[in-house]
Amino acid sequence: MAAEAKRLKVDDGLGRLQDFLQWCDKVGLVLSKKVCVTTEGTVADYGMVAKEDIEEGEVLFTIPRSDLLDQETTKVSALLKKEKSSLESSSGWVPLLLALLYESTSSQSHWKPYLSLWPDFKALDHPMFWSKEERDKLLKGTGVPEAVAKDLSNIQREYRDVVLPFMTRHPELWNPHTHTLELYTQLVAFIMAYSFQEPQEEEEDDDDEEQENKASSPPMMVPMADMLNHISSHNANLEFNPDSLKMVSLRAIRKGEEVFNTYGQMANWQLLHMYGFTEPYPDNNNDTADIPISCLYQAAKQDIQSDAEQQLFKERLEVLCQLMQENGAVVFGKRGCLTESELHAALKLLCMSQDEFSEFKDNEGWEEDDEDEEKISQAFSNEGLPDLKASWKRLIHEAARLTLRSYGDAEMESDRLLMEDEAARKGLSSRQWRALQVRFGQKMILHRLLELTAS
Known part of the structure; x- marks a missing residue:
């Protein structure tokens, strides 16, 4: 399909x-x-x-x-370049968004036949245009509601603090009554769905960290x-x-x-x-499911039986929080863990004995090249997961189970029946169908993980 x-x-x-x-x-x-x-x-x-x-x-x-169509080719490019410093933002999209605000409402725009394919941009149906109640109900546990909430907060702040003052300084080109927050939000979705970014050229002497720190190319239509x-x-x-x-x-x-x-x-x-769309299950070979680090913490905490163990867990947790983001996650795909280095470090740390943890602190971490990356990758693949240490498998298993609980009332079996019942699927709205594809794909990955790490 x-x-x-x-x-x-x-x-x-x-x-x-x-x-x-x-x-x-x-x-x-x-x-x-x-x-x-x-x-x-x-x-x-x-x-x-x-x-x-x-x-x-x-x-x-x-x-x-x-x-x-970008910030260099738009009719207002000279002005955008002149005031570049005042248009800086966390997204880096403001210059293109201002260009689109201008070009999409100008009857003389060079790109009018192109932009006319989207008469008012209201056909875009990203989750940011769903009600909060709908997102929370249909997409609970998937990570989408949290991502959208962050997007909407950033969009509102960017429009208020950067775009609106700029437009006010140039009333001959922009009008806040025409170029509203609603239109701005629609154009953000338009860029998300339809823009391209030019790939960065990798230089031979750049290491991975330098590549990550390079500023990404601005988006273009x-x-x-x-x-x-x-x-x-x-x-x-x-x-x-x-x-x-x-x-x-x-x-x-x-x-x-x-x-x-x-x-x-x-x-x-x-x-x-x-x-604003999904690939039908099971066609998307790149589908993933996240296990929040907090679920790993919670799973490890269940074994604590004494005050000494509680103190050791607290100390290990403090070290782990320095190594990984507190709100981070380990990512599993259809063939195993995609963030195996992070999961490997977390499991080693959370399953350490008192003596091992003391040695770890004395050495200020692990020795370099302690374990081969290829071996780690194999260990956390679907083929390698059943052969992990029992303590590691138990933690992964319990963390996956806790993650599945975060999906709320949308039970696996009811989702499976919907996926298999063509007549029932026809009764779903397009939003319900797309949300089901996301939920079910993630749950299938997590259920497979439960099978691979079962005792």
Whole structure:
């Protein structure tokens, strides 16, 4: 099965599509004769389909960099550059958001045929547009409600403290009555769902930490590229060149087959949070489930029987909090733990005897290269989990059980019946269906973990 539709369109979307394709031809966007953008035969209302057989490595379309919509190409780019220092924010998106506020409400915008594909941006249905009650009920335990709450808080603060003062200084270009917080929030979702970021070039002498600390490229809107839908087993990829961007086939694509891009290795909860859609279970090979570190703490605490053990646990916990974020999590995928180094360190520390912990403190930690990374990775894979130490398996097992309890009233069996009952599924709203995909995928990973760590 392919991905669920990521966007909803209004009835006259076909006319807007034709206007957009004419604009593409006018600005020099070159579309291969072997593909077409259509509303038929795609998983979403719009998508790209092969009209002829396509071989691996063929260019499906090329767009000049001058037709990308970003803070450098917008009509207000000079002003954004001049006042760059006043537009800094935690997201780094304010310049593009101001450009979109201007371009989406300007009748003379160069990108009007492109932006007209989203008449008022209200078709976007990210969880940030659901009511809090709906998020909490449908997505409890998945991590999505917490991520959305953080997003909405940041958006409101950014609009109030950065965007509104800037617009007030430039009333000839922006109007707070037109460029409202509601529109700003919709455009944040638009960027989340449709923007691209240019990959950072890795330099040979940069280590992993230096790569992580490098500032990421600002987002950009790439007309045509965002018409392609996503699945994890995609068949095309966007290439960034000095003068243009190109979508290139990764394998042979047969006539009538849809062309899919990828948004990265993303779990269903991330796809729903960032893009407003999910991949049908069990198609998403990148699906994950988080076990909060707090559940590991709680599981370890259950063994405490004396004051001495309580004190030892407290001391170990203090050290562990220095090594890992208190609100962090260990992540499990379909093939095992994806954060095996963090889980390995936590289990070693939480299961130490008094003598081992004293030696650990005396040595100020573990000796370097204490254990081989490849061996650790294997140990926490699905194949290796059953052979872990009994104490480690018990902690993982109990932490997984506690995590499952955090999903609340949505029981595993009731979710399973919904997944298997086609008639019952038809009675679900699109939001209920997407939330079910997220919940069920996570629960299946956790239940598999319970089986692998059972005594």
